[in-house]
Amino acid sequence: MKVKRIVADIQATSPAEADAFYRGVLGLELAMNHGWIRTYTGDTQMTVQVSVASEGGSGMEVPHLSVEVDDLAEALRRIEEAGITVEYGPATEPWGVKRFYVRDPMGRLINILQHV
Numbered sequence: 505m506k507v508k509r510i511v512a513d514i515q516a517t518s519p520a521e522a523d524a525f526y527r528g529v530l531g532l533e534l535a536m537n538h539g540w541i542r543t544y545t546g547d548t549q550m551t552v553q554v555s556v557a558s559e560g561g562s563g564m565e566v567p568h569l570s571v572e573v574d575d576l577a578e579a580l581r582r583i584e585e586a587g588i589t590v591e592y593g594p595a596t597e598p599w600g601v602k603r604f605y606v607r608d609p610m611g612r613l614i615n616i617l618q619h620v
Contacts, residue, residue, distance in 0.1 A: 510552055510554060511543075512569055514569075514610055516609075516610045519539075519540065520542065521609040521610065522542060522544070522608065525586070525588070526544040526608070527544065528582075529582045529586050530544075530571060530573075530579075531546075532544035532546055533546070560605075560613075560615065561597060561599065562592075564592055566613075567605060567613040568612040569615065570614075570615040570616075570617060571614060571615070572618065573616060573618055574618065575618070576594065576602050576604075576617070576618035583604075583606055583616075588606050590604050590606055591606060592604060592605035593605060600619060600620055601617045601618065601619055602617065602618050602620055603615055603616060603618070604616055
């Protein structure tokens, strides 16, 4: 058996509330919408990966999702333009990433990062 994909499922009272963050800020596409579930995708192939952690690094809480971007400064600009509070960072970490934490509209902690 080979794992083909891992999907992050986030509970939301109103899935449409996610659009402003996942489409507007992160620039993902709405690939599926059945009302009760909305699926957002990007145009890149991703490696199957599951991380299990006791902390988020640098003493931070373990995030619900980590989103790697190619331009952290642009991601931060979009976050600030959207009026979203940055809860940590931006910081350059000793393990080779620059990152910051925000919360999505459902309150999930999101680690937005770029490898340096």
